[in-house]
Amino acid sequence: MPSMIESPLTRLSDEQIEQLGREFDAIHDEVFAELGDRDRRYIVSMIEMHRRLVVLGRVLLLGSRHRPAWIAGTTLLSLAKILENMEIGHNVMHGQWDWMNDPQISSTTWDWDSASTAEAWKHSHNYIHHTYTNIRGKDRDLGYEIMRIDPHQKWHPVYLLQPFYNLVLAAFFEWGVATHDLDFEAIHKGEKSKQQLKREVRGMLRKGREQIVKDYIAWPLISALAAGAARAGVEAAKRPSRRERVARRLRRRPDRTSTAADAAVAAFRSTLRADFTANVVRNVWAYAIIFCGHFPDQTYTFGQDEVKDESRGGFYVRQLLGAANIDGSPLFHVASGNLGYQVEHHLYPDMPSTRYAEIAPRVKAICERYELPYNTGPFLKQLGGVQRTILRLAFPGGTPRPKPGPFRGDGETADHATHSGEDALLRDRGVAAQS
Numbered sequence: 488m489p490s491m492i493e494s495p496l497t498r499l500s501d502e503q504i505e506q507l508g509r510e511f512d513a514i515h516d517e518v519f520a521e522l523g524d525r526d527r528r529y530i531v532s533m534i535e536m537h538r539r540l541v542v543l544g545r546v547l548l549l550g551s552r553h554r555p556a557w558i559a560g561t562t563l564l565s566l567a568k569i570l571e572n573m574e575i576g577h578n579v580m581h582g583q584w585d586w587m588n589d590p591q592i593s594s595t596t597w598d599w600d601s602a603s604t605a606e607a608w609k610h611s612h613n614y615i616h617h618t619y620t621n622i623r624g625k626d627r628d629l630g631y632e633i634m635r636i637d638p639h640q641k642w643h644p645v646y647l648l649q650p651f652y653n654l655v656l657a658a659f660f661e662w663g664v665a666t667h668d669l670d671f672e673a674i675h676k677g678e679k680s681k682q683q684l685k686r687e688v689r690g691m692l693r694k695g696r697e698q699i700v701k702d703y704i705a706w707p708l709i710s711a712l713a714a715g716a717a718r719a720g721v722e723a724a725k726r727p728s729r730r731e732r733v734a735r736r737l738r739r740r741p742d743r744t745s746t747a748a749d750a751a752v753a754a755f756r757s758t759l760r761a762d763f764t765a766n767v768v769r770n771v772w773a774y775a776i777i778f779c780g781h782f783p784d785q786t787y788t789f790g791q792d793e794v795k796d797e798s799r800g801g802f803y804v805r806q807l808l809g810a811a812n813i814d815g816s817p818l819f820h821v822a823s824g825n826l827g828y829q830v831e832h833h834l835y836p837d838m839p840s841t842r843y844a845e846i847a848p849r850v851k852a853i854c855e856r857y858e859l860p861y862n863t864g865p866f867l868k869q870l871g872g873v874q875r876t877i878l879r880l881a882f883p884g885g886t887p888r889p890k891p892g893p894f895r896g897d898g899e900t901a902d903h904a905t906h907s908g909e910d911a912l913l914r915d916r917g918v919a920a921q922s
Contacts, residue, residue: 496801
């Protein structure tokens, strides 16, 4: 299907695209030339912070039968899982820290607390998604093969259900991504061998088993043993006298005092709920950050003919137009794995994430010089726009939302200079469309 909306790439000359590519290359080379100790200290400090959050959260969850301990422990565990997935796991497996030559902090050895295997995720995400970003029919992350998030996608009745399974995907995002990484389309086309499929399925099942055992059996059992032992100790210290035992038998009433076994069962259940809650919180947060960075109104998608014989500069422009940033504080950017700078991440996926904020002004300057948009917006606005798109495109039809104009140096973009797809179609028919 031809594109319903004109890409800003078409307004650049070949010379401009070539020069733009050299300018983006220069930013990459300059940053990598000065990477050093402060960058190393940052990633090491993030790993240490994650470990502290895990330890403190687990200690608090030993008392998870008590509501304050449950809330505090679950909160810390949720933060630990978010930090591990977003700022550490995602970025380490992108190779952002491979320049350190540290065998422990390397894309070749790192694995994360997620249902996806490192091997499958790096192929699906690092190679397929970051190479073919927003190319229709090539980038499998456009709707994750189960959702219609672009009007160029052919409608199917199953999409009527996407507002509902969208919520399920958010809650169990890691499992959705792991299943997506298996690439069922390649299986149907015969592009993936049965041996490869079996290996990937075994890897996914192994990762899933490890997480289930860790979060839903081992840690709840540790809490249960701790609570049971503590309760048994209290019972031993408060053993009733002979007179109290005789009086209790004479009353012939059952002793409703909780036993060590009762305490253990309660602790097991409460810790299991805490772990489940922390995993859902992490999944929903990762879903929100990823969807806000890829599917808001500002981003473009591309037909395969549009990117045929794409140059290095054209690749940069496509990455620029196919991603969107999220405005936020430094703390927000750490929690999001610095994917609030999704534009910079797609330009330089192998650059240490802490450098994205530093290069953002230079990326904006290039956008201004070449009259390109710099997509960004507040978190709730981006998320709301994505949810509106998911709801609207569950039904037949739909046109692209208006796109922002060129970036201006005052931090704003020009008025929505690019009309919707419907207007574009009307112009093609010689009808004066209203903007």
